[in-house]
Amino acid sequence: MTTFNDFGLHADINRALAAKDYTTPTPIQMQAIPELMKGRDLCGIAQTGTGKTAAFSLPSIHHLLTYPHARPPRGCRMLVLSPTRELAAQIAQSCRDYGRFTKLTVSTVFGGVPINKQIRDLSGGVDILVATPGRLLDLIDQRALRLDDVEIFVLDEADQMMDMGFIHSLRRVAKLLPSRRQNLFFSATMPKEIAGLADQFLNDPVTVSVTPQATTVEKIRQYSTFVEQKEKQALLHSVVASEDIDRALIFTRTKHGADRVVRHLAGAGIKAMAIHGNKSQSQRTNALQQFRSGDIKLLVATDIAARGIDVSGVSHVINFEIPNVPEQYVHRIGRTARAGAEGKAISFIAPDERPYMKDIERVTRSKSEPMPLPENFNELVRNLPKPVAGPKDTGSQGRDPNRQRQDANRGRNGGKPGGDRGPRREGAAGAAGEGAEGQRKRFFRPRNKSVGAHKGAVTRVGGR
DNA sequence: AAAAAAT
Numbered sequence A: 001m002t003t004f005n006d007f008g009l010h011a012d013i014n015r016a017l018a019a020k021d022y023t024t025p026t027p028i029q030m031q032a033i034p035e036l037m038k039g040r041d042l043c044g045i046a047q048t049g050t051g052k053t054a055a056f057s058l059p060s061i062h063h064l065l066t067y068p069h070a071r072p073p074r075g076c077r078m079l080v081l082s083p084t085r086e087l088a089a090q091i092a093q094s095c096r097d098y099g100r101f102t103k104l105t106v107s108t109v110f111g112g113v114p115i116n117k118q119i120r121d122l123s124g125g126v127d128i129l130v131a132t133p134g135r136l137l138d139l140i141d142q143r144a145l146r147l148d149d150v151e152i153f154v155l156d157e158a159d160q161m162m163d164m165g166f167i168h169s170l171r172r173v174a175k176l177l178p179s180r181r182q183n184l185f186f187s188a189t190m191p192k193e194i195a196g197l198a199d200q201f202l203n204d205p206v207t208v209s210v211t212p213q214a215t216t217v218e219k220i221r222q223y224s225t226f227v228e229q230k231e232k233q234a235l236l237h238s239v240v241a242s243e244d245i246d247r248a249l250i251f252t253r254t255k256h257g258a259d260r261v262v263r264h265l266a267g268a269g270i271k272a273m274a275i276h277g278n279k280s281q282s283q284r285t286n287a288l289q290q291f292r293s294g295d296i297k298l299l300v301a302t303d304i305a306a307r308g309i310d311v312s313g314v315s316h317v318i319n320f321e322i323p324n325v326p327e328q329y330v331h332r333i334g335r336t337a338r339a340g341a342e343g344k345a346i347s348f349i350a351p352d353e354r355p356y357m358k359d360i361e362r363v364t365r366s367k368s369e370p371m372p373l374p375e376n377f378n379e380l381v382r383n384l385p386k387p388v389a390g391p392k393d394t395g396s397q398g399r400d401p402n403r404q405r406q407d408a409n410r411g412r413n414g415g416k417p418g419g420d421r422g423p424r425r426e427g428a429a430g431a432a433g434e435g436a437e438g439q440r441k442r443f444f445r446p447r448n449k450s451v452g453a454h455k456g457a458v459t460r461v462g463g464r
Numbered sequence B: 001a002a003a004a005a006a007t
Helices: A012-021 A029-037 A052-066 A085-098 A116-123 A133-141 A168-175 A190-202 A230-240 A254-265 A281-293 A326-333 A350-364 A378-381 A406-413
Strands: A042-045 A075-079 A108-111 A126-131 A152-155 A182-187 A208-209 A220-226 A248-251 A272-276 A298-301 A316-319 A342-350
Touching: A012 A085, A029 A042, A029 A298, A029 A350, A042 A052, A052 A075, A052 A085, A052 A116, A052 A126, A052 A152, A075 A085, A085 A108, A085 A281, A108 A133, A108 A152, A116 A133, A126 A133, A126 A342, A168 A248, A168 A316, A182 A190, A190 A350, A208 A406, A220 A350, A230 A254, A230 A342, A230 A378, A254 A272, A254 A298, A316 A326, A326 A342, A326 A350, A342 A350, A378 A406
Parallel strands: A042 A182, A042 A208, A075 A126, A075 A152, A108 A126, A152 A182, A220 A342, A248 A298, A248 A316, A272 A298, A316 A342
Antiparallel strands: none
16 A cells, blocks of 8 residues: 655655654545656646645655755745635645745735735745735735746646636736746646646646546535525524534625624524625634634635635535535535545525526536425524624714725726637736737647656747 | 635
8 A cells, every 4th residue: 555655755744744644645645746756747636625735735845855946036936826815824834734844935925914024025035835816916016026936836726716807817927937847737627618728738747636527525415405595594593503513614605695694693692703705814814713723613604615625523514505606516515524524515495596406416416315494493483583783784874985996996807708809908917018929818828749748848938 | 696816
């Protein structure tokens, strides 16, 4: 049987693994680590929880140690991009753990927190940088960071990074990377568009897949209940009371919805916190930290927490509202039953959500078990405690009519999703010289066929 | 259609 020691990783890494009591690699680690140590590009189809972070960070740290190199001032040797701040923080923490017996430096940069410390951290250069796209570009624009020295580039949750609003940043980042580098690309699902992108982006990649396309994790028992939207809150209270919950993640479709659920729970004397993109970064960090520590057992979240967030002991995922993208369901319920544990997913399905659930069952090729409403449900609905007042209800209302900056960003993406309308619109950046070649659709440098794929094979770009 | 990500 393969153990971590068999990979021939740097001794300092093995020491860290031993300290963590890690001996047996997961399937993705088994497949990916040897190839990555050869310097190959990698296309990984995997969710977090499959051991993905270690799969890419261990061989990368090995590379950084084996080919020592002075830290490039204001640069980094390895760059990891993540779609959410929480995930970035989590990845950075893993890298620190694995590199704890080395002198490698790990930094993380994302928005919502002061930038000055990040600028200072970067000034002398770092070995590993984990970032979200917005702040990364901000730092680059401020000349606090450059990407010329990146040897390893990791794109995590690539399918989410392809979304509108991310893709522009991603293209910019890609252009700033040196052409010779190792690319690692991870995506939980691999729909056609992503596969196409991966193809442009990776150079003769090894493909590893540990979850068959968007299928539901086996260990999770899935239940669903048909319930009117208005009565979901009562059902939630009943579920919280009757289920043996260690930790539960409750997903809503909107940020507002998440807050409302928390206020209702509070009204019934049930402690819970919300996490979503309208909360300040400190509130977000705090909520996640309290959920991790067990101070709160219920975390109500938008899909900000659907991916990647790795909290052990999540016994239940409750879909208070059904996601309308089936893949998102897979991500959500993947927050439970992690690392061999068992888990339960319970979905509340309002009449108008039935089609979504159908879609989900088709995509996951699984069917959830019906969970009946409790006997005394009508009574529960009638006696539902009032929610505690929200911030809006408490104090001065609408004393803020100058709220018209919402649309400030609108102009940029112009909202035309698939719109290939005209080659012009490179938006804000203005006519940035940019090659005229038909590279509208090329998010990344075209894949260079130049054989070899070996370390030495210098890939050239732009020479056409 | 919503959410995320820069201020």
